[in-house]
Amino acid sequence: MAAPTLDDVAKKAGVSTATVSRCLNTPDRVVKATRERVMEAVKSLGYTPNFAARVMAAKRSFTMGAIIPTMDNAIFARGLQAFQEALHESGYTLLVASSAYTPEIEEEQIRALVSRGADGLLLIGHERDPSVYDFLARQNIPTLVAWSFDATARLPSVGFDNRAAMRAVTAEVIAQGHRRLAMISGICAGNDRATARVAGLRDAVVAAGMDPDAVPIMETHYGIETGAAAFEDLMARTPRPTAVICGNDVQAVGAMGIAAKLGLEVPCDVSITGFDDLEIATIASPALTTVHVPHRDMGRAAARVLVEMVEDKRIPASVELATELRLRASLAPPGG
Amino acid sequence: MAAPTLDDVAKKAGVSTATVSRCLNTPDRVVKATRERVMEAVKSLGYTPNFAARVMAAKRSFTMGAIIPTMDNAIFARGLQAFQEALHESGYTLLVASSAYTPEIEEEQIRALVSRGADGLLLIGHERDPSVYDFLARQNIPTLVAWSFDATARLPSVGFDNRAAMRAVTAEVIAQGHRRLAMISGICAGNDRATARVAGLRDAVVAAGMDPDAVPIMETHYGIETGAAAFEDLMARTPRPTAVICGNDVQAVGAMGIAAKLGLEVPCDVSITGFDDLEIATIASPALTTVHVPHRDMGRAAARVLVEMVEDKRIPASVELATELRLRASLAPPGG
DNA sequence: TTGTATGCGTTATCAA
DNA sequence: TTGATAACGCATACAA
Numbered sequence: 001m002a003a004p005t006l007d008d009v010a011k012k013a014g015v016s017t018a019t020v021s022r023c024l025n026t027p028d029r030v031v032k033a034t035r036e037r038v039m040e041a042v043k044s045l046g047y048t049p050n051f052a053a054r055v056m057a058a059k060r061s062f063t064m065g066a067i068i069p070t071m072d073n074a075i076f077a078r079g080l081q082a083f084q085e086a087l088h089e090s091g092y093t094l095l096v097a098s099s100a101y102t103p104e105i106e107e108e109q110i111r112a113l114v115s116r117g118a119d120g121l122l123l124i125g126h127e128r129d130p131s132v133y134d135f136l137a138r139q140n141i142p143t144l145v146a147w148s149f150d151a152t153a154r155l156p157s158v159g160f161d162n163r164a165a166m167r168a169v170t171a172e173v174i175a176q177g178h179r180r181l182a183m184i185s186g187i188c189a190g191n192d193r194a195t196a197r198v199a200g201l202r203d204a205v206v207a208a209g210m211d212p213d214a215v216p217i218m219e220t221h222y223g224i225e226t227g228a229a230a231f232e233d234l235m236a237r238t239p240r241p242t243a244v245i246c247g248n249d250v251q252a253v254g255a256m257g258i259a260a261k262l263g264l265e266v267p268c269d270v271s272i273t274g275f276d277d278l279e280i281a282t283i284a285s286p287a288l289t290t291v292h293v294p295h296r297d298m299g300r301a302a303a304r305v306l307v308e309m310v311e312d313k314r315i316p317a318s319v320e321l322a323t324e325l326r327l328r329a330s331l332a333p334p335g336g
Numbered sequence: 337m338a339a340p341t342l343d344d345v346a347k348k349a350g351v352s353t354a355t356v357s358r359c360l361n362t363p364d365r366v367v368k369a370t371r372e373r374v375m376e377a378v379k380s381l382g383y384t385p386n387f388a389a390r391v392m393a394a395k396r397s398f399t400m401g402a403i404i405p406t407m408d409n410a411i412f413a414r415g416l417q418a419f420q421e422a423l424h425e426s427g428y429t430l431l432v433a434s435s436a437y438t439p440e441i442e443e444e445q446i447r448a449l450v451s452r453g454a455d456g457l458l459l460i461g462h463e464r465d466p467s468v469y470d471f472l473a474r475q476n477i478p479t480l481v482a483w484s485f486d487a488t489a490r491l492p493s494v495g496f497d498n499r500a501a502m503r504a505v506t507a508e509v510i511a512q513g514h515r516r517l518a519m520i521s522g523i524c525a526g527n528d529r530a531t532a533r534v535a536g537l538r539d540a541v542v543a544a545g546m547d548p549d550a551v552p553i554m555e556t557h558y559g560i561e562t563g564a565a566a567f568e569d570l571m572a573r574t575p576r577p578t579a580v581i582c583g584n585d586v587q588a589v590g591a592m593g594i595a596a597k598l599g600l601e602v603p604c605d606v607s608i609t610g611f612d613d614l615e616i617a618t619i620a621s622p623a624l625t626t627v628h629v630p631h632r633d634m635g636r637a638a639a640r641v642l643v644e645m646v647e648d649k650r651i652p653a654s655v656e657l658a659t660e661l662r663l664r665a666s667l668a669p670p671g672g
Numbered sequence: 673t674t675g676t677a678t679g680c681g682t683t684a685t686c687a688a
Numbered sequence: 689t690t691g692a693t694a695a696c697g698c699a700t701a702c703a704a
Contacts (some may be wrong), residue, residue, distance in 0.1 A: 003475045005697055016675045021699060030674060046474050051451040052397075053697030056680045061388075071432075072413050083406060093448055096407075096432060112429055115387040116452075138382045139339045224615045257619035279560045285591035285621075290461040341681055352691045357683060367689060391683030392696040676703075683692105688691080 004045040013041040024049065055117045063093045064306060065113030066122040069101045069191075073222060073250050074278050076124070079146070082299030083122065090307045092119070098202045100287035101221070103190055107132055114139050120310040122146055126153040127192040142309035148192050149320040156309075158302040158319040162193045165291045165323040166200030166247075167207075169273050172289075172325060173243050174208045177333040178271065181205065182241035183217045184230045184251045194219075197247045197275065198271060216241070220251065227254025235262055235270070242270060242334040249281045252288055256330065267332035277326055285330030294321050340381040348377040360385065391453040394406030399429045399585050400460040401449030402641060405437045405527075409558060409586050410614050412460070415482070418635030419458065426643045428455070437557070439526055443468055450475050456646040458482055458638060462489040462526040478645035482638045484528050485656040491647075494638040494655040498529045501627045501659040502583075503543075508661060509579050512542045513669040514607065517541065518577035519553045520566045520587045530555075533583045533611065552577070556587065563590025571598055571606070578606060578670040585610035585617045588624055592666065603668035613662055623663030630657050 010017045015038060022030050023038040030038070041047075055061045064087055068076040075166050084094045095113060099106035106123075110132065113121060120142040133154050136143050149159035173181065183201055202212040216237065218230035227250060234241055237285035246252035252274030265285055266272055274281055274290035281288040298321055305316050346353045351374060353632050358366050359374040366374070377383075391397045400423055404412040420430045431449060435442035442459075449457060456478040469490050472479050484594065485495035509517065519537055522530035538548040552573065554566035563586060570577055582588035588610030595602050602608055602622055610617055610626035617624040634657055 006699095007697080017698075018676075019674060022674085025699080034673080046471055048447050048451045049394075050453075050697050051448075052391040052453050053387040053680090054699075056386075056392065057697075057699040059680075059699095071407065072417060073410065074408070075410050111384055112387075115384045117386075117388050135382055139384065142621065201683090220690080224619050228619055232643075253616075254619055257621055260621035280616075283560050283564060283590055285596035317660055319678075353682080354684085354691060354693095355689085358690085361683080365689075370689080385679050389696090390683075393681075393683035395683090395696075544676080595699095675703085676701105678699100678701085679691090679699090683695090685694080688689105 003050075004047045005050070006047075008045055009038065009041045009047050012045060012067065013038045061117035061119055063095055063116070063118050064120045064122065064310075065095045065097065065110075065116070065118035067097050067099055067106055067109045067113070068124055069099055070222070071096070071098045072120075072222075074280070075222060075248065075250065075276060076147075078278075079295035079299040079302075082296040083146075083303050085297075086300045086303030087307070092307065101187065103128060110135070114141055120144070120306045122306060123155070124148070125192045126150050126155065126157065127190050127195075128172055142306065142313075144302060144306045144309065146230050146298060148196070149193075149318060151318045151320075156305065156316055156318045158298055158305055158321070160298070160323050162196035163200040163203065165293075166245075166275065167203045168195040168200075168325050169275070169291055170201045170204035170245060170287075171207070172327070173245060173271065173273060173331065174204060174210070176271075176320065178243040178333065179210065179334075180239055180241045181215045181243050181245060182234045182237075183215060183245045183247070184227055184234070184255065185217055185219050185220050185247040186222050186251075194247055198290045200269060201245060222248050222250050223256070224250055224254035227251030228258035231255035231258050232262065235264065236260075240270070243331070244270060246272065248276050249276045249278045249288060252290070252330075253280050253284055256284055256288070257287055266330050268335070271331045271334070273331055281326075281328070284330070289328045289331035290326050292324045292326045296324070298323055339386075340383045341386070342383075344374070344381055345374065345377045346385050348381060348509070348585060349374045352588070397432055397453035397455055398427055398498045399452070399454050400456045400458065400646075401433065401446075401452070401454035403433050403435055403442055404460055404580070404627045405435055405463075406558070407432070407434045408561075410616070411558060411584065411586065411612060412483075414614075415631035415635040415638075418632040419482075419639050422636045422639030423643070426639065428643065437523065437527065439464060446471070450477055454640045458642060459491070460484070461493065462486050462493065463526055465532075466530070477643065478649075480638060480642045480645065482634060484532070485654060486528075487654045487656075492606045492641070492652055492654045494613045494634055494641055494657070495581060496629060496634070496657045496659050498532035499536040499539065499630075502533040502581075503539045504536075504580060504661050505611070505625075505627055506537045506540035507543070508663070509581060509607065509667060510540060510546070512607075512667065514579040515546065515670075516575055516577045517551045517579050517581060518570045518573075519551060519562055519583070520591065521553055521555050521583040522558050522568070522587075523555050530583055552568065558584050560586055560590035560593070563587030563648050564594035565590075567591035567594050568598065571595075571600065576606070579667070580606060581609050583611055585612045585614045585624060585626055588626070588666075589616050589620055592620055602666050604671070607667045607670070609667055617662075620666070625664045625667035626661045626662050628662045630659070633657055
């Protein structure tokens with residue numbers, strides 16, 4: 001009735017548990033005849049190794065943990081998928097948890113993954129309480145940060161320069177003649193990507209000799225509906241912005257959706273830009289001008305670096321990836 | 337250097353490991369003075385229980401596993417989020433894995449979660465190899481199916497009637513005067529939801545006295561781009577369909593996006609319907625007619641039932657939830 | 673090549 | 689209320 005154990009298999013095959021264990025982990029150290037007999041028993045009993053016992057005995061779990069802010073939208077999906085695929089190729093399983101953009105929950109999830117024996121951890125962004133880093137150091141668990149590059153931060157990272165990327169978008173918007181800008185940003189508290197993107201916008205505005213404090217910034221959670229609500233609010237202001245720069249494609253798509261309902265045409269009446277270049281950006285009407293982030297490359301690079309950290313026990317250099325401005329129809333000079 | 341253990345805490349607090357364990361698990365069975373001393377030691381050492389050891393000793397993990405076909409889009413996100421929240425309230429942690437709609441990967445993930453000590457499992461849909469059910473039975477692990485209701489299936493389920501729901505959408509489309517229908521469906525092989533939705537469409541077509549074989553059906557993976565491609569293909573046919581019924585909102589949104597690029601207006605030139613009522617359905621322009629699925633209710637109900645299965649060790653009745661047709665602007669009589 | 677024996681960190685049983 | 693100790697299932701050092 002209970003699940004079969006190594007011992008059951010050993011008895012059935014007429015060998016010791018050590019031999020069964022070897023058959024499963026280092027098959028070439030067992031002669032073929034024995035191995036076949038053991039495998040036969042394994043199959044007929046439907047034996048599955050008990051992971052907890054294996055972790056305890058081997059002190060390795062071949063499991064990596066990742067904690068992302070949300071699973072609710074596509075922001076992290078593509079990169080995480082690539083991360084997972086690359087880990088799988090290296091023989092690791094990925095466990096994913098989400099923090100709901102909440103520091104307390106993130107800490108709880110970190111503990112949960114560590115106590116589950118994760119060999120390494122992937123976190124998003126650098127901004128968190130120092131005690132978290134102390135905990136990670138004490139547990140001696142390799143941890144990598146993604147989605148945000150910062151060579152000076154406490155943990156190594158694989159990411160891109162959010163600030164420079166948003167600076168480039170904004171500069172382009174200004175270059176096309178827009179002077180009344182507005183921004184829809186993610187919640188900046190505890191989110192270094194959102195913070196950096198706001199800073200990037202201000203950089204560009206200042207560089208153009210404009211007043212950064214004259215640019216209204218709506219902070220909302222990443223979401224289609226919240227993006228739509230923020231956009232509606234901005235459109236009700238006087239003077240009305242001619243370009244709305246969004247910190248994320250999800251918000252931008254929400255903005256585009258509500259624009260149609262408000263009787264505003266994009267880009268004639270108002271230009272909209274996004275960030276991330278999610279699948280939805282190319283399919284939206286009009287197609288969304290945005291920042292292309294090499295999510296898949298980032299995910300694969302993160303896997304490579306994290307495995308290296310775990311297996312070689314050394315701290316690697318951070319990796320910076322380039323982003324790229326994708327000019328599409330949602331951005332045009334003011335008035336069309 | 338290594339992570340602190342129960343023993344370290346016990347030594348530091350000057351008690352036995354048993355007492356420390358009790359402080360953590362059944363605090364009221366320890367006098368306050370002792371408990372405070374122990375907790376003090378726990379905190380100062382930054383102790384985190386070793387999950388593997390705990391699972392081995394207690395034969396319970398307070399962990400549930402869920403395997404969903406994909407994390408790549410929002411289809412399962414909302415329901416899973418609610419599932420997770422409800423489990424959390426009951427003291428369980430959720431581990432999520434994705435199968436990429438591939439039976440082999442699903443089996444692998446099931447084994448991974450079982451061997452990790454999951455107390456219970458949530459799977460999507462009923463269609464899979466019988467050997468999987470044998471394995472689950474032998475491991476004696478409570479398993480629940482969601483997203484698909486079928487009281488006659490081998491496993492209990494919490495879901496809805498995909499076939500009846502799609503029958504209702506199609507009947508409405510026909511009632512509005514459409515005669516040249518087409519469908520964009522998910523891949524039916526191994527997917528009982530997609531299969532049932534196609535069957536529902538045929539039901540309605542037959543009931544209207546029309547020829548079901550005259551309705552072109554494009555099977556594609558759920559995705560914005562694939563939905564767009566399928567739609568483009570359908571629009572190139574003669575005679576051109578006046579209504580395209582999609583098995584999913586994601587495909588429908590892809591179809592709507594490409595429609596604009598093809599110079600087709602929705603719903604004047606072609607009506608489009610979806611399924612799921614994701615956030616994107618209301619924000620799309622025009623808003624998408626679709627089937628509202630009570631994802632959050634389903635997730636919460638699934639959590640309740642699964643916890644019950646694990647804790648009471650009995651097989652519960654399946655739960656059927658009602659879906660609801662949401663008529664919006666993307667569907668109108670042919671010609672506008 | 674195979675078997676024996678020990679330890680991994682925790683919970684639970686039984687005594688004290 | 690607390691402590692000693694036996695599992696739990698597996699990997700591995702060491703012996704044969």
